[in-house]
Amino acid sequence: MSQLKVHNSYTRQKEIFTPLTPGHVGMYVCGPTVSGESHLGHARPFITFDFIYRYLLHLGYKVRYVRNITDAGHFEEEGREAEDKIAKKAAIEKLEPMELVQKYTNLFHWAMHRFNNLEPSIEPTATGHIVEQIGMIETIIREGYAYEINGSVYFDVKKYAAHYPYGKLSGRVLDDLLETTRDLDGQEEKHNRQDFALWKAAPPEHIMRWQSPWGQGFPGWHIECSAMSTKYLGEQFDIHGGGMDLQFPHHESEIAQSTICNKHIPARYWLHNNMITLNGRKMGKSYGNQIRLTEMFSGTHPLLTQAYSPMTIRFFILQTHYRSTLDFSNEALQAAEKGLKRLWEAYDLLKKLVADEAALQAAGAATGETPGNGSPATAADPVLDDSIRKLLLELDEFMNDDFNTAKVLANIFELVPVVNSLKGGQIRREALSPDTLQLMKRYFDDYLEKILGLKGESMGDDHKLTGVMDLLIDIRKDARSRKDYATSDKIRNQLLGLGIVLKDEKDGGVSFTFA
RNA sequence: GGUCUCGUGGCCGAGUGGUUAGGCAGAGCUCUGCAAAAGCUUCUACAGCAGUUCGAAUCUGCUCGAGACCUCCA
Known part of the structure; x- marks a missing residue:
């Protein structure tokens, strides 16, 4: 290294x-x-x-x-x-x-x-x-x-x-x-x-x-x-x-x-x-163009079209090299917000994929069977497997090069479609070796959380809420199976009104996120 | 005025002399009851002029433009 x-x-x-x-x-x-x-x-x-x-x-x-x-x-x-x-x-x-x-x-x-x-x-x-x-x-x-x-x-x-x-x-x-x-x-x-x-x-x-x-x-x-x-x-x-x-x-x-x-x-x-600028001019009290953090988080400043979470701002800053100026705009912040969301959802997926894999291995081991359903030790798609490893190993090079977080994030973003494809089935799990999947998880953990200091915006670990959501999803599933789309759409639309987005997955599952 | 930095596609931004940055937005397609998400494909770049070079967004010079510091400032 x-x-x-x-x-x-x-x-x-x-x-x-x-x-x-x-x-x-x-x-x-x-x-x-x-x-x-x-x-x-x-x-x-x-x-x-x-x-x-x-x-x-x-x-x-x-x-x-x-x-x-x-x-x-x-x-x-x-x-x-x-x-x-x-x-x-x-x-x-x-x-x-x-x-x-x-x-x-x-x-x-x-x-x-x-x-x-x-x-x-x-x-x-x-x-x-x-x-x-x-x-x-x-x-x-x-x-x-x-x-x-x-x-x-x-x-x-x-x-x-x-x-x-x-x-x-x-x-x-x-x-x-x-x-x-x-x-x-x-x-x-x-x-x-x-x-x-x-x-x-x-x-x-x-x-x-x-x-x-x-x-x-x-x-x-x-x-x-x-x-x-x-x-x-x-x-x-x-x-x-x-x-x-x-x-x-x-x-x-x-x-x-x-x-x-x-x-x-x-x-x-x-x-x-370097400085954060607003319309190309340094943000500072001398210029009277500063936006206070409390205003950023609450969206109360006249220049803001919405509130921006601390993690969105952190991610926004990380997308630029620290020695470059960074120009603030609502459009740029919104782009950061959406990018971070997509990144984080892929990261959550990756965690699930690796956990599932581990569970599968464990189950195989417990019954004394060879893990027939698990991935083979080798990668079925060595080209893809290699390219992933290369992208991951480059992260260290980028950080060593005067903390180039912009490049780090660019590489991680290149892996987002890979993770999503593993979930969506466009890429079979056997395409990658278990080692590579594991490596990817480790690098995501290290870089996203430990080094870049990002974290999931807490959507609440409220057990009651998840219980209610499970119930609603269940009712909606029944309705859909009866082709009662009026009911299923009503549930989805009303939840959307509350800021909860339902997604029907390909495999029949339903997930939800907060808008 | 002095010193210095920068000028990249609709927006934010990486960038090594010769290969796709990346994100967001846009377009098309796939999947889907619909939607959302996701996947695939795709468009628009390197302020201008001249020079060095086989080759420059990347080096040199000039022009134009923007900004920072010289005062409290992250």
């Missing part, structure tokens, strides 16, 4: 992934700022790094996945809104800051859960690590790369750039920044405009504040990630992830801070997911 290759934003190349400590992976992903509700765009990094996390686990790595919660709030830089965002909104909503933080943290966790994202190993909060942040800032000052003015501390970018490759991650040149940095209020106390805050003195109205060697204040935007990643993953770790829009200035600043404190770049592999 091929080795895992990842696209490293830092080198702009695909590189073979080699963890610092064999068998172990440390991964840090920038988490949400819990000052408001998450929107569709936010779903992308957390789903992306979830399948990356899952795949690393699948490969057998022991992974420590750290994803922070930014609950201190980043202030708008340099005085435009010299107020902690969280404190500001809290005043508007008449809530305690921590109450607000709790509310949106809960909402975030709820959304993550619905997306079937695994929980990170550690989910540290910024407010819980003020001490570490202050410690790091002190180190940077001691090293001579930060200075204090009026109770605030700034990172000396110019000095840093003279000794280290500043701007490499984001492809930025310091001189360009000098020219393009805007005039903002409060700039004058900084030595240079491109310097960024490590610690900000808190104005009197600022609610969230902590005591520091420089007086009462709050931490700058970038220091929390440096402090927490260092604390939980060490001075250098394997993967740092986040959205592409965080490359500058956030990740660039993290690199600078950690380089001064720890003497080397914090992470070896920098992975960035």
Whole structure:
């Protein structure tokens, strides 16, 4: 099997992934700022790094996945809104800051859960690590790369750039920044405009504040990630992830801070997911075009023609490579919804087929007979059998190639007609060897559920409901056998009105799904 | 203005210099009491121009267009 290759934003190349400590992976992903509700765009990094996390686990790595919660709030830089965002909104909503933080943290966790994202190993909060942040800032000052003015501390970018490759991650040149940095209020106390805050003195109205060697204040935007990643993953770790829009200035600043404190770049592999767009434009609050997750799930946003389930959104995201932009539209989401449904029904079928096969073998074994009805050990259609195995084995190659979930799904979709044909009889069961059928089931289990993190939308395991359905299906069967189609159609149509779709199978059986 | 990315068939999207991406939608057929589902077949592509090459959607240049970052941002 091929080795895992990842696209490293830092080198702009695909590189073979080699963890610092064999068998172990440390991964840090920038988490949400819990000052408001998450929107569709936010779903992308957390789903992306979830399948990356899952795949690393699948490969057998022991992974420590750290994803922070930014609950201190980043202030708008340099005085435009010299107020902690969280404190500001809290005043508007008449809530305690921590109450607000709790509310949106809960909402975030709820959304993550619905997306079937695994929980990170550690989910540290910024407010819980003020001490570490202050410690790091002190180190940077001691090293001579930060200075204090009026109770605030700034990172000396110019000095840093003279000794280290500043701007490499984001492809930025310091001189360009000098020219393009805007005039903002409060700039004058900084030595240079491109310097960024490590610690900000808190104005009197600022609610969230902590005591520091420089007086009462709050931490700058970038220091929390440096402090927490260092604390939980060490001075250098394997993967740092986040959205592409965080490359500058956030990740660039993290690199600078950690380089001064720890003497080397914090992470070896920098992975960035691309944006979700709406009519070709990035979804984000700056553009006022975001659709909140609660609105997605309920279909309440004016742009939505219907509600979209968390799994539909997950699947929608998985159908695209994580480094490409993904354009939202109702049509695209509906396509994803239908595709996922077809895929999942085939997967359910496959599970049944394999279970039946196993039962047959078991029955044969129990009676001591050779499994006359079972499949022979060899494939009657070796060409088909081979092509299936090839499609399956390619899945590993695709994932190893920078997590190409789009290709993975394409191959799996090629197998959907095979599964359906096994059920429909267009392909005889003997055509495939039992091994191949088993292999297919294993790969579907691994890829669809374990790695891509998809799951069946629960249609309710209500025994009473299934009982009633069995009864109705039974009555309808009787009616049909009497050619009483008025009755049989009435049952079917009325169930359809309730959102339950009956399907008459070829073999006389009847199945039902929820529309 | 600076830096960078992208432009694929009705829509969403993969893509290696030479072979079908895939999904959804459309068309035809099969199955079916009808329907749904399913199966089979099928249509429309690589922004434009020029170049490199035996051969380019895939490399180079130019033109046009879109977007991202440079400010909080996933």
